[in-house]
Amino acid sequence: MAEAAVGRVALMSIHPAYARAILEGRKTIEFRKRRLAADITHVVIYSTAPDQAVVGYFTVNGQETSSPASLWRDFRDQGVISEDDFFAYYAGRSQATGIKVGEATRLRNVLPLSDIGVSRPPQSFQYLPRDRFAKVLAAV
Structure with missing residues (x-):
């Protein structure tokens, strides 16, 4: 189903509490300091420490x-973040971006980054080749 509508894909590092909230449907906006490219259709979720695994993905x-x-x-009301943490994240910045989360899919089996050909977690996000996203889809 998701494969038919796949454009470019981003791999994003997300703290475990926020990753869980996205996959549970409670977090419907992901706050970031900069925009993704306009043609990004899917975001692969890398849940940071202690999970350190690809846990799912969502449509943009x-x-x-x-x-x-x-x-x-x-x-x-959609971000699952406290006001203090939100404004601390954006301290000194004049612009903020919210990525609207569409359908979120949890992987049946989480994946180490090496399984999708990535050697280290992205600082914020990185673009992911479509063939590597196919490996994520295979884990659903």
Whole structure:
């Protein structure tokens, strides 16, 4: 199902609590300091320590970029983050991006990064070749 609509894919490092919230459908916006390319259709979720594994992926339903205050006002109920942590993350920045989470899919078997040909976790995110995303889809 997801394969038919796959454009470019990003691999994103996400803290475990937020990764779980996305996969459970409680977090419907992922806050970032910069936008993804406009043609990104899927984000592969790498859950950082202590998990250190690819745990799932989600479709991208658009992005919103504005001031941190405006982004907080519009999406605070969808982000599963405290106001203090949100504004600490964006301290000193004039722009903030919210990636709208579409359908989230949890992997049946989590994958180490090496299984998808990645040697180390991205600092924030990196683009992932489609053939590597196929390995993620195979783990659903």
